[in-house]
Amino acid sequence: MNRKIPELVCPAGNLPALKMAIDHGADTVYLGLKDATNARNFAGLNFDRKSAAEGIMYAQQRGRKVLMTINTYAQAGEVKKWQQTVDTAAELGVNAVILADLGLLAYARKTHPQLALHMSVQGSATNYEAINLAQELFGIRRVVLPRVLTLPQVEQVIKHTSVEIEVFGFGSLCVMVEGRCLLSSYVTGESPNTFGVCSPARYVRWEQYPTGMDARLNNILIDRYGADEPVGYPTLCKGRFQVNKETYYALEEPTSLNVLEVLPQLLAMGVAAIKVEGRQRSPAYTAQVTKVLRQALDLAVRCPAEFEVNPLWQQALAKVSEGQQVTLGAYNRPWK
Numbered sequence: 001m002n003r004k005i006p007e008l009v010c011p012a013g014n015l016p017a018l019k020m021a022i023d024h025g026a027d028t029v030y031l032g033l034k035d036a037t038n039a040r041n042f043a044g045l046n047f048d049r050k051s052a053a054e055g056i057m058y059a060q061q062r063g064r065k066v067l068m069t070i071n072t073y074a075q076a077g078e079v080k081k082w083q084q085t086v087d088t089a090a091e092l093g094v095n096a097v098i099l100a101d102l103g104l105l106a107y108a109r110k111t112h113p114q115l116a117l118h119m120s121v122q123g124s125a126t127n128y129e130a131i132n133l134a135q136e137l138f139g140i141r142r143v144v145l146p147r148v149l150t151l152p153q154v155e156q157v158i159k160h161t162s163v164e165i166e167v168f169g170f171g172s173l174c175v176m177v178e179g180r181c182l183l184s185s186y187v188t189g190e191s192p193n194t195f196g197v198c199s200p201a202r203y204v205r206w207e208q209y210p211t212g213m214d215a216r217l218n219n220i221l222i223d224r225y226g227a228d229e230p231v232g233y234p235t236l237c238k239g240r241f242q243v244n245k246e247t248y249y250a251l252e253e254p255t256s257l258n259v260l261e262v263l264p265q266l267l268a269m270g271v272a273a274i275k276v277e278g279r280q281r282s283p284a285y286t287a288q289v290t291k292v293l294r295q296a297l298d299l300a301v302r303c304p305a306e307f308e309v310n311p312l313w314q315q316a317l318a319k320v321s322e323g324q325q326v327t328l329g330a331y332n333r334p335w336k
């Protein structure tokens with residue numbers, strides 16, 4: 001049975017979050033630049049060259065790794081911009097780049113043969129044939145699995161590839177087949193794969209009323225919150241809509257993935273890395289989630305047979321979960 005210790009890979013939306021992740025036990029952090037080459041292209045987030053260099057130094061001096069996320073698709077007429085970001089990552093000395101675009105993977109492989117390549121979750125590689133082909137063509141070292149597979153399916157993939165497998169361990173969920181969501185482009189003309197954001201901030205509008213708050217995206221009502229309700233960021237898939245005179249989360253209820261319960265299984269099947277979602281969240285979120293996942297992973301590695309989920313971990317994670325609720329997502333589909 002494989003007992004490799006998986007890397008804990010944590011989000012760095014900015015320099016303070018990067019430092020929080022490192023200080024609270026992340027083995028690896030992932031970050032992106034302040035442009036459309038990264039799928040968390042929100043105003044006020046991300047890194048310029050100077051802060052990226054500082055973050056990389058901070059992590060690497062402490063023996064940790066930094067991955068640069070270039071996980072959107074190069075747009076027609078602008079391919080150079082995406083290629084230059086790969087060049088920048090190589091110059092900065094990141095430990096690997098996370099790419100989705102096949103043309104960009106080919107460019108990185110040819111131009112920077114020494115640069116380690118990870119296939120992004122946005123690359124939608126959900127089976128070992130696709131993963132092995134990417135290894136053959138581009139020499140990918142790791143793939144981030146889309147959050148659509150059951151635990152036995154993850155195990156099946158691991159058994160049939162030598163590419164390292166990274167899985168999501170905590171964070172907000174999308175209903176999409178990862179890398180293929182165009183939902184926000186129907187309302188704003190922009191989507192995660194093109195402009196790097198789902199629900200671009202400039203289209204978001206909040207309207208406060210005595211009775212609560214409306215959240216709109218490009219003037220379309222996405223949700224109406226009561227005065228005491230916690231308010232979420234308006235994404236189309238997580239809005240409450242009226243269908244047959246009933247108003248409810250017609251597509252998806254906001255909820256977070258949380259794999260604490262199945263950590264020993266993930267370890268036993270040999271996942272190479274556990275990833276925390278959330279570069280758009282605060283440094284405090286990063287600190288909290290990293291701390292809990294670090295403790296849980298260490299315990300699961302040390303004594304897998306006696307591993308039990310500490311209720312304090314669950315309480316801490318529930319506070320930072322989207323919609324204040326958690327799920328095992330696709331990992332657990334008992335009807336399959």
Ligand code: SF4
Nearest residue numbers: 174175176181198237
């Ligand atoms: S609309 Fe929803 S499913 Fe699509 S990318 Fe945005 S959050 Fe994910």
